[in-house]
Amino acid sequence: MKGLSKEQILDFLNNWGNETLAKTIEIKxxxxxxxxxxxxxxxxxxxxxxxxxxxxxxxxxxxxxxxLGSCLSNIFIDGDKYYGVGTNINSNHLRSKKDGIVTGTARFIRKGKTMHVSEIEIRDEKGELINHTTMTNNIITK
Known part of the structure; x- marks a missing residue:
């Protein structure tokens, strides 16, 4: 997604696919x-x-x-040549949540040419950590 602005990438992600699981559970x-x-x-x-x-x-x-982890990888690779696909996820559920909104943020732990490892933190409106996840994506040729 090189050459696109932050706003263009967010718009693309929010409108990518019609009937996806992310849309079903209202991820924005x-x-x-x-x-x-x-x-x-x-x-x-x-x-x-x-x-x-x-x-x-x-x-x-x-x-x-x-x-979040998959999209993060796909933003920072050459999408004309490669896909970033999830191969491992390790998730720790730290607090319960009944209602409201949670916000997840993904960042790279390691960003190699053939493998990305990301850390994702999911927090509630008060900033309390609800979930901590690490995820591995393989970067494969299209």
Whole structure:
């Protein structure tokens, strides 16, 4: 996505695909720092992302984290030649959340030519850490 502005990339991400899981659970990309290579998105915590006890399902947190980690990789590679695809995710659910909004932010731990490792933190409106995830993407030739 070289040559595109922050606003153009966020617009692309928010309009990418029609019937995706990210759209189903209302993930919205909100910030991109091209200098520090971070990407943020929000997700509402509502019944469709709850588990039976009425709290945020860990799988929904993983979807937010993997969406951020995968998109972060794909922003910073040559999309004409490569795809960044998730190959491993390790997610720690640290606090429960019943409602409101969570915000995830992804940043690289390592950004190599064939592999990216990202750290994703998901926080509530008070800044409390809800989830911490690490994710590995392989960078593969199209």
């Amino acid at each position: 990309f909100t910030d991109l720092d091209l200098t520090n290579e971070t990407l943020s998105a929000t997700m509402p915590v509502q019944p469709k992302v709850h588990q039976p006890f009425g709290i945020l399902h860990g799988g929904a947190s993983c979807v937010l984290a993997e969406t």
